[in-house]
Amino acid sequence: MIRKVILFIIFILMLPIANANGGCIKIADDVFVQMSHAPHVPKVNEKTSFLFSFGNNGRLINKEINGQLKIMKGEEIILTKTFQIKDGILELKHEFKNAGLYEIFIDFKLQNKTYSPEDFVVEVIEANKQNYFNNFIFLIIGFLIGIISFKLFGRKK
Numbered sequence: 001m002i003r004k005v006i007l008f009i010i011f012i013l014m015l016p017i018a019n020a021n022g023g024c025i026k027i028a029d030d031v032f033v034q035m036s037h038a039p040h041v042p043k044v045n046e047k048t049s050f051l052f053s054f055g056n057n058g059r060l061i062n063k064e065i066n067g068q069l070k071i072m073k074g075e076e077i078i079l080t081k082t083f084q085i086k087d088g089i090l091e092l093k094h095e096f097k098n099a100g101l102y103e104i105f106i107d108f109k110l111q112n113k114t115y116s117p118e119d120f121v122v123e124v125i126e127a128n129k130q131n132y133f134n135n136f137i138f139l140i141i142g143f144l145i146g147i148i149s150f151k152l153f154g155r156k157k
Contacts (some may be wrong), residue, residue, distance in 0.1 A: 026117035031056050033106060035120045042129040044099050052090040052106065060088030067108025073100055083108075096124040 025034045034053040042048040052069075054061045064086050071079040073096065085088055096102065104120040 024120060026120065026139065028115035028117035029113075031061070031110065031117075033117045035104065037122065042096055042122060042124045044096055044124060045127055046122075047093050047095050048122075050092040050094065050104075052092070054085075054088045054090070054108070054110075055082055062086070062088060063110060065108050065110050067106060070105045072103045072105065073098070078102065100125050100126050 025032055027033075032053075032055050034055070036047075036051045036053075038049050039046075045091065046079060051093075054065055064084065065088070066084050067082070069081045069083060069090070070077060078096075079094060081092065100123075102122045102124060105116075107114065107116045109115070
């Protein structure tokens with residue numbers, strides 16, 4: 001019983017780590033739009049790579065998609081890009097000049113139907129600021145997981 005509780009706690013602690021890929025999914029009618037970006041936390045004056053995947057029925061859309069992507073900070077338009085893709089993947093590299101919250105809007109047309117999923121939100125931080133507290137917490141959690149795993153699954157004599 002105790003092993004099951006401890007394994008459940010470890011599983012709960014692993015969820016934030018497993019979802020730390022810097023992306024999210026938005027739904028527009030029957031189309032899923034997934035945005036991933038690297039690095040996980042975009043920084044000022046450093047290139048951020050974005051990947052937008054368009055899919056439905058569990059696979060990428062292999063039809064022509066025409067659209068427009070906008071990056072905004074408040075009411076200010078930072079970037080506008082029109083695109084035309086055929087493989088369901090849109091790549092973008094962008095360098096942010098200021099820290100803050102940015103919204104990414106994608107409007108696209110697929111088979112004469114226009115889609116406008118909810119906006120994606122990205123937080124950009126100053127390049128020289130590091131959050132040592134989060135690094136410390138992940139280190140401690142890693143040690144705890146290792147110790148508990150060793151105690152539970154270690155060699156028995």
